[in-house]
Amino acid sequence: MVSEHYFFLKRIKDQSVNKFTSIVILLSVFIYSCKSVSVDTVSTVDEFEEVMKIVNPGDVITLKDGVWENSELEFYAIGTAEKPIKLTVENKGKVTLEGQSNIRISGEHLIVEGLVFRNGHTPTGEVISFKKDSENLCNNCRVTECVIDNYNPSERHDSDYWVGMYGKNNRFDHNYLVGKRNRGVTMAVRLNSTGSLENHHRIDHNYFGYRQLLGSNGGETLRIGTSHHSLKNSNTTVEDNYFEMCSGELEIISNKSCQNTFRNNTIFECKGTLTMRHGNETIVENNYLFGNGKANTGGIRIINETQTVRNNYCEGLTGYRFRSALTIMNGVPNSPINRYFQVKDSKASNNLLVNCDNIQFCAGSDAERSAVPVNTEMKNNIIYNTNKDEVFTVYDDISGINFEGNILSPNCLLPTNKGRNVSSGFEKKEITFKRVEGVLRPEGYDDIGPNSDKERPTAGNTGVSWYPNKDYTINFNTGKEIKAASGENTILEAVKSSSSGDVILLEAGGLYHQSKAVNIPHALTIKSDGDQPIITFERSSLFNIENGGSLSLEGLKISGDKCDDYAGNSVVRTSRYSMINNYKFLASDCDFVDLDVNHSFNVLRVFKNTFADSISLMNCTFDNITGHVLNLNKETEDIGIYNGENIIVENCRFNDIGGVAINLYRGGRDESTFGPILNLKSTTFNNVGNDKRNKEDSAVSLHGVQVADMNNLSFKNSKKLDMHLVVGEPVIKVRNTVFENSDGLTSNDDAYLKENVTMKRSQK
């Protein structure tokens, strides 16, 4: 056994036994080593490194059970096809690499098995790297049954990859990657040197788990290639993987090289798409995409040449534009390598799309992206949606797409070209579907949709069996109820004894005073047991949503009249530091009053590098406030980063607010995110925005917001509703809105729906 030999040799050296004995032992050890396969258990990185100096083909190195803190493993060795060298663990699940740990693999015929990375982050750019450095890559290696769980730095915009695949003929299989939160692709196949081209890697049976919205570009789950190397062949196969709620950004899978195959993967409730962003000759077949009606769940996006999309299954996908169930893009004439190549010679055939909201052709058509698809075919697909008639959107000339043998549900409208229905190539027909093992099968059309011979990937048959599946979605009201009696700091005491999902119940009509700020470390609901209790506080904030925290307030009255007399107080604030976890802040049936002890008193104060998954204000009143209510404008670099995704304000009343009621800011021209998304309904603004410190000079300011539905609003004696529409074909509606003695509605662009918007002037 190599390590025993090593330690034995070390010992005899230490004990200075005579040279002759040493040589005899050395020789016998050498002869023994040459003919045997050895198994070594190591318990420190130093021991591992010593073993690596004398490792032989066929050897197995075993990491001892326990926590390996700050352990950077350099697994550099040469095995053979018959005798690979294996790095494994004593017991799967009992070896965890924590703190600043990672592994680099280079050489030939190596196997890595059973590593778990958690409670920390990689000190380098990758957690698992298939290379030592740019010269020394890994070939014919396999990484299997490894776990990377929530292994993130504290800064959300510090970039890293969890897996960087280099070299050739490597396999990454049966791994579980869950909870990546910072910027950077979860797994990247790199083609940045000749040693990594035509790599024939296989990525299979992995479980790609929950990935939260990043709120910026750089949240892809799997990327193969980069635009720079995108016209080179990668020949990577991605099959039998399960992608679950991978919702970092628009691209879940970003194909950026040639001749890759994506086969028999399940993409479950992912808010994004499988995108053929760059590179040609991609095959996308037999994949299962389930949206379950969730917002922004996307499908397959075709760009470039000679792409084949066949026998895929899409159900319940709601996404539109670039994340439609099926998108065929427009390209840029003579496109630079990093823009959009024209779609040519591509095929979408035998796909089954059931209850998917959108199929879009020539998406992205604009002055730059003017090259329409050519010599492209859409044949023998079933598109069935009895809930929505208008499934097709056509942005440009689709005469370059040949339609043939497609079947539509009878209610579906035909796609149009230059205002005329595309008459041939579509047949409207009732079809009977039967659900078999979770998948709808159209009776009489066995060749349409995925072939059921192969097992469909699920959470159960991918990843590892010995590690628990993690649910990292933010959930309220899942825990116990804790009663907090009226009095001083009783809310704080209740929060201290709480766990995630708990509900803190306040006495009906109770009087609560906090002389200390309350840190919210996990998801908590604080609600009244009847009539609104009143909460007063002294410090610069009442609730601090710390990293990992989320807060729901129900039926409370919060008054600022006992606050310390400082400028810049707030009721709720986020962490002052980068929050790697997204948060939610919800308030319903709450009154926020008398936040006026000094200037710039906010309801919610957010800091840079924080991101709200959602903020919802329902049936709330805001009265007599010197600062802002929602001011989400801390990302000022104009690179597409912003502070919150879903903002819902419904049935609220804003009265005498010095600053803005709502300010959402997303600068730059990036197209890889969906938000911010605003739903603003049945709400009144009375004397809002008039404080001289309000730099926005608005009551509501929306900059770079991508979706805003505003309906039934009333502005009185208030500053303007200002919109700056940037990119992403924003979908903005302003309906049934009255501005009375107010500055009205302003916008840089009139590409939005304006309906029943009136201006009134009367005596103040």
Ligand code: CA
């Ligand atoms: Ca992207």
